[in-house]
Amino acid sequence: MADLELFIRPRKADSEVPFRLDRIRRIYDRVALVYPLSTLLFHAAAHRRAVALSGIRDGMLVLEAATGSGEMFRRLVRANPGGTTLGFDLSPNMAARTQRRVRREFPAARTLCPAGDARRIPFRSESFDAVVCCYLLELLPAEDILATLGEFHRVLRRHGRLTLVAISQNRHGFNRIYRVLGRLAPSFWGRQVDGRLTASLQATGFLILTEEYVRQGLYPSRILVAEKGRHGH
Numbered sequence: 001m002a003d004l005e006l007f008i009r010p011r012k013a014d015s016e017v018p019f020r021l022d023r024i025r026r027i028y029d030r031v032a033l034v035y036p037l038s039t040l041l042f043h044a045a046a047h048r049r050a051v052a053l054s055g056i057r058d059g060m061l062v063l064e065a066a067t068g069s070g071e072m073f074r075r076l077v078r079a080n081p082g083g084t085t086l087g088f089d090l091s092p093n094m095a096a097r098t099q100r101r102v103r104r105e106f107p108a109a110r111t112l113c114p115a116g117d118a119r120r121i122p123f124r125s126e127s128f129d130a131v132v133c134c135y136l137l138e139l140l141p142a143e144d145i146l147a148t149l150g151e152f153h154r155v156l157r158r159h160g161r162l163t164l165v166a167i168s169q170n171r172h173g174f175n176r177i178y179r180v181l182g183r184l185a186p187s188f189w190g191r192q193v194d195g196r197l198t199a200s201l202q203a204t205g206f207l208i209l210t211e212e213y214v215r216q217g218l219y220p221s222r223i224l225v226a227e228k229g230r231h232g233h
């Protein structure tokens, strides 16, 4: 779909990408084939609820940041069959898998999913009605969380909505397990960041509209829907 290329911003040189990010990219590249199973076991319930809360309607221009292997992306296309759904992921294998599966399942839908970094979103400013991002912020260094939320703010149209899903920190036992996992494989698990989300969203110029907690087995998630307000970046 050549006309969708219009949305793409020129990319910066790879030498500017720090080493840690490179490790994250390599790990997610390696697990891309089996990642749908992890999504099914841990993320599916929150994904389903997040789509319902997001306010996404058919005909919108929607962006998903960090698509992983594309399970949420396909839900978004299903909710927006006559609109345009774009996505990106740091891992080229994840992005390619997302693109392949969505083209196979929804050949007539307007979709595009290149590789890209959420800290410098590869799409133009004020383009999107809705941005969705699930379980990415856990993997970003503290200083990049605000920068990334700022990027979501930049690419949204005025009054556009951000739907953010993060691992919730409201289960102490789970938090302890997560800390151990994070120490064993930091580039895969990252660490929980739920506690700073409200303040970070407000600092970036978002107005929080809705929040909800979802549990799938032991795995707790928090869904936040926020609107791009008049103030901010």
Ligand SMILES: C[S@@+](CC[C@H](N)C(=O)[O-])C[C@H]1O[C@@H](n2cnc3c(N)ncnc32)[C@H](O)[C@@H]1O
Binding pocket: 024, 025, 028, 029, 039, 043, 065, 066, 067, 068, 069, 072, 088, 089, 090, 091, 094, 116, 117, 118, 119, 133, 134, 135, 136, 139
């Ligand atoms: C925990 S997985 C979540 C995948 C998917 N969003 C989901 O809900 O199942 C995190 C994803 O973020 C991607 N990622 C990590 N850092 C990124 C960055 N800076 N920009 C874009 N994607 C990134 C990884 O490649 C991986 O696919």
